[in-house]
Amino acid sequence: MSLTRLLQPSWLASGTLAELPLEPFRRQGIRALVLDVDRTLLPRRQAQLPASVELWLQQAKAELHLHLFSNNPSRERIGSVARQLGVSFTTAAGKPRRSALRRVLADLQLPHDQVALVGDRLFTDVLAGNRMGLFTVLVKPVDGAGQPCQRDRLQATEVRLARWLGAELH
Numbered sequence: 001m002s003l004t005r006l007l008q009p010s011w012l013a014s015g016t017l018a019e020l021p022l023e024p025f026r027r028q029g030i031r032a033l034v035l036d037v038d039r040t041l042l043p044r045r046q047a048q049l050p051a052s053v054e055l056w057l058q059q060a061k062a063e064l065h066l067h068l069f070s071n072n073p074s075r076e077r078i079g080s081v082a083r084q085l086g087v088s089f090t091t092a093a094g095k096p097r098r099s100a101l102r103r104v105l106a107d108l109q110l111p112h113d114q115v116a117l118v119g120d121r122l123f124t125d126v127l128a129g130n131r132m133g134l135f136t137v138l139v140k141p142v143d144g145a146g147q148p149c150q151r152d153r154l155q156a157t158e159v160r161l162a163r164w165l166g167a168e169l170h
């Protein structure tokens with residue numbers, strides 16, 4: 001698969017995770033969500049989920065299997081977020097490398113097209129998910145109040161670079 005295709009999210013969301021409707025996941029036959037943590041669920045230096053994000057996760061958890069999948073090495077911090085939700089987690093995931101994601105997918109025992117990877121970064125989250133044939137969702141980074149982050153220069157830069165490489169991100 002070309003790099004351009006690998007950088008193309010299946011779903012380019014206009015808002016944060018907390019603003020995603022669940023219906024498109026149902027329509028796609030998605031049964032599990034692999035979720036990035038930092039700036040997808042909460043700001044990097046926070047341990048408490050914003051209320052809107054927690055509510056969304058509880059609703060999603062009622063119908064989908066959830067797994068937190070973070071490049072962050074802190075088992076203490078990512079583990080505490082996972083415990084708040086009662087879900088499994090991976091730290092030091094090494095996205096966009098595939099090895100840790102392969103282990104998660106092996107545990108899930110689902111066809112890859114029934115698993116969605118949701119994150120705020122194109123060159124780690126979306127790239128890793130696309131390399132494994134998952135349904136990939138790029139969301140806006142979230143701030144501590146559960147709102148879209150005002151300073152998301154990193155995502156903006158990645159989107160510009162991906163467009164320059166030929167990805168269609170509108």
Ligand SMILES: [Mg+2]
Pocket residue numbers: 036037038039040119120121
């Ligand atoms: Mg992130």
